Every structure is written in structure tokens, then in C-alpha cells.
Amino acid sequence: MAIDGFKVLIIDDEQPARQLVRLYLKDFNEIEIAGECTNGFDAMKMIKDISPDLIFLDIQMPKVNGLELLEVLEKRPQVIFTTAYDEFAIKAFELNAVDYLLKPFSKERFDSAVKKAMERVGNNSETIQVPVEKIRENTPGLLSRIVVKKGSGMEVIPVNEIIFLEAQEDYVMIYTAKGRFMKNQTMSYYESHLNESSFVRIHRSYIVNISKISRIEPYDKDSYVAVVNPDHKLRISRSGYKKLREQLGI
Structure with a gap:
């Protein structure tokens, strides 16, 4: 399904990881990279300002991690987690995340996740609304x-x-x-x-x-x-x- 103005935000404290996501997104002409953030504080403000359709979200970041960021968002976009740690995978899918990409991930795996996210947005599917706090109860x-x-x-x-x-x-x-x-x-x-x-x-x-x-x-x-x-x-x-x-x- 064609989508106009599909905006994404890349949230990761590692520059090589952000660059890789940018590189992989070049094949998606319908996608606009609306910005990058290296921490949860900036990400929260940017999400509020630009209302992205999708965020690529690292979990382990300094100051505020990915799950802590999701806890304080009033309206959450679609999320693809990108992380080097696999212990949060089950929690990610409990949160109805689009996908969970374990670094280093392939172009094929990335493309599959992005297409799934675009399909969700095109079909007006539910974004993450499960209380993150409740998922974290068992952490x-x-x-x-x-x-x-x-x-x-x-x-x-x-x-x-x-x-x-x-x-x-x-x-x-x-x-x-x-x-x-x-x-x-x-x-x-x-x-x-x-x-x-x-x-x-x-x-x-x-x-x-x-x-x-x-x-x-x-x-x-x-x-x-x-x-x-x-x-x-x-x-x-x-x-x-x-x-x-x-x-x-x-």
C-alpha cells in the first residue's frame, strides 16, 4: 500500500548504528527520515514535535533507555527495536512492537521489518498502547x-x-x-x-x-x-x- 509522508525517527546513541539504518532506508523512496536522536530526552521532544509514523529504537542507551522512553510517551508511534541485547525480545513483542532487530542485522531482515511497519501504518493498525510499566513488572x-x-x-x-x-x-x-x-x-x-x-x-x-x-x-x-x-x-x-x-x- 502506498503511503504519503511516511516519517521515521532514528534513536540510537551509536553513530554507526544510525548510519546503517539511514543506509538501509535509501531503498524506500516513500520514507522520510525526519531526524536522529542519541538519547531519550531529545527523542521525547522530537516525537512530540514531528509525530513520526515509525521509530527505530535502541534499548540500552545512557541516561534514559528505550523502555523508559516508551513509559513516558502519551502517544506512541510504531516501533522497531534495534539492539545488541536479546533479553528484551519477549517484552518487545508483548508491547506489540513491529519487530526486534538484533544487531548486527541484515538488509533483508531490516527490509522485512520496515515493510511490516508500513503495512501497519497503511492499515491504521494499533500502535504500542500496552502499559510498558506492566511489562517491566517482571524484569x-x-x-x-x-x-x-x-x-x-x-x-x-x-x-x-x-x-x-x-x-x-x-x-x-x-x-x-x-x-x-x-x-x-x-x-x-x-x-x-x-x-x-x-x-x-x-x-x-x-x-x-x-x-x-x-x-x-x-x-x-x-x-x-x-x-x-x-x-x-x-x-x-x-x-x-x-x-x-x-x-x-x-
Whole structure:
């Protein structure tokens, strides 16, 4: 199906990888390369400005990786992942990505992926709308940062800057000295992905950074609150108090 003004954006921190995609796209006269980005910050702004039909997206990039970028996009274009790592392949297809090209990929493999993307756009097929956060729930390993949406851009929060997290229905509110930010993830996710020596789930509604607790005060006869600042006194459950005492060695 012929498509007018099919725009693509190349997002990769490695120049040779971007050059290869450009070279391979020369055979597609109907495609306009609308731009290149080397990081997720620039990519987010450019995606908003030019509304590409398709992005070639590397996953492992500094500052903000490909999956973190997708988390904060309000409207997502079609995506072809281009990466040297295969551990994200299943997640890519769970996200309804067009394809997952493992570097180094051949011209034939590339052409097949692009034709598939053009067919999707021509047929007005659904773009990636599966919540990326939910796909990442089962990703192992501890978090060192959390990427959140801030206005029309994004903010990268090192986990050591988190004061506490609060459950809010299907979302989690993250409190920092810079403000509070909402994420579409679960408390269970953060409980299992934050270092337990630094973060303790003191209540079903709260996970607190131990280093941010200024004091622990009695709430009533058998319960306590953790004071993290004058505006926030966090209830501590009995099980949370036990875990907190263990981590504090008291």
C-alpha cells in the first residue's frame, strides 16, 4: 500500500548504528527520515514535535533507555527495536512492537521489518498502547533510577533521592525533594525492585527510604508513625515496624 509522508525517527546513541539504518532506508523512496536522536530526552521532544509514523529504537542507551522512553510517551508511534541485547525480545513483542532487530542485522531482515511497519501504518493498525510499566513488572534486578513524566519532558530520579512512595489506587506516587511524581506501577513492583537495606515497606500504603526518616513517634498505644518531614508522618503497621526495627538494628 502506498503511503504519503511516511516519517521515521532514528534513536540510537551509536553513530554507526544510525548510519546503517539511514543506509538501509535509501531503498524506500516513500520514507522520510525526519531526524536522529542519541538519547531519550531529545527523542521525547522530537516525537512530540514531528509525530513520526515509525521509530527505530535502541534499548540500552545512557541516561534514559528505550523502555523508559516508551513509559513516558502519551502517544506512541510504531516501533522497531534495534539492539545488541536479546533479553528484551519477549517484552518487545508483548508491547506489540513491529519487530526486534538484533544487531548486527541484515538488509533483508531490516527490509522485512520496515515493510511490516508500513503495512501497519497503511492499515491504521494499533500502535504500542500496552502499559510498558506492566511489562517491566517482571524484569529482574534492582532499580538505580526511575524515569517520570514532567510537563512536556521527563525527569530522571536517582533512587537515593526518593523520600517515600505512596499507593494511590492503581498508581504509585513518588515523593522527592523536587516534588511528587505518579507512576502506573504497583507497590509490589517497587518493594521487590528497591534495595531492601535502604527501603522498607512500613505499611501497605507506604515504602520509605530509611535514610530520610528523621524520627519515629508513637501514634497511639500500639502503633507508630515515621516522620520524614514536617508535612508527612507515615503510618507504620505492626509488620512494618518489625521490618523497620530489623533494618535499623533497634
